[in-house]
Amino acid sequence: MREAKDEGAREDTAVESLKDELLAVALDAARQAGALLRDGRPADLAVAATKTSSVDVVTEMDLAAEKLITGLLTAARPHDGVLGEEGASVEGTSGVRWVVDPLDGTVNYLYGRPEWSVSIAAELTGTGERLVGVVEAPMRGETYHAALGRGARLGGEVVHCRPSPPLAQALVATGFGYLRGRRAAQAAVVGALLPRVRDIRRGGSAAIDLCDVACGRLDGYYERGLNPWDLAAGDLIAREAGALTGGRPGEAGSGELMVAASPGVFGPLREALEELGAWHD
Structure with missing residues (x-):
């Protein structure tokens, strides 16, 4: 019985340590990509391609941000899988997969509107359970993040949803x-x-x-x-x-x-x- 408890404690410690590592990697990648998108946006930003229709666009900056993010993730954790909106797809062997939207709100970004973000999550490949999530909103100057079981934060402050009205x-x-x-x-x-x-x-x-x-x-x-x-x-x-x-x-x-x-x-x-x-x- 004691051995089983000790083994469970070690597993819990390993999972919490993994969350710490994944969150640190995600925060760094999201902030770097957000800075690239905010500071590197060209004045003559153009549409690079379309997705589902002629109004669902991809810009050169979507592609650049995903390349930056996937490079950072691979350098930090080379055995993880990656699923990215703009085509990044790696199976991985570690049991962890990154799910990446390098630029959520592309049309807003194309038009110079502020409501766009970088979204990065890490999940377990076997179950799909999400362990960490980061959303970087550069034009708001805000970083939202969470780790499973630890609550959600805006920057360093814990956040909660509103009391429910009718x-x-x-x-x-x-x-x-x-x-x-x-x-x-x-x-x-x-x-x-x-x-x-x-x-x-x-x-x-x-x-x-x-x-x-x-x-x-x-x-x-x-x-x-x-x-x-x-x-x-x-x-x-x-x-x-x-x-x-x-x-x-x-x-x-x-x-x-x-x-x-x-x-x-x-x-x-x-x-x-x-x-x-x-x-x-």
């Missing part, structure tokens, strides 16, 4: 896809949801929206069509701040539907979204 008094954020048919469906959901809540915001960076739920700047957030790199870090940060996150009833948040909200808002918001068909186009 849904009718909740400030909710959302986002829109880039495919025409999906946008039309999402607009219909917004039109039906708006009379049921205090107001709706559309910021343009899913990672920042999730962190705003964590920091009490929003009561809730939902979106259809996210990718793993859009939500990986922000989801952990929101949950560690006391928010609830998920997808359709009984499911985890995913590309089908992502919902995050303070505990008292989460259920009514998800029920409303289920009723309105927010999970399909």
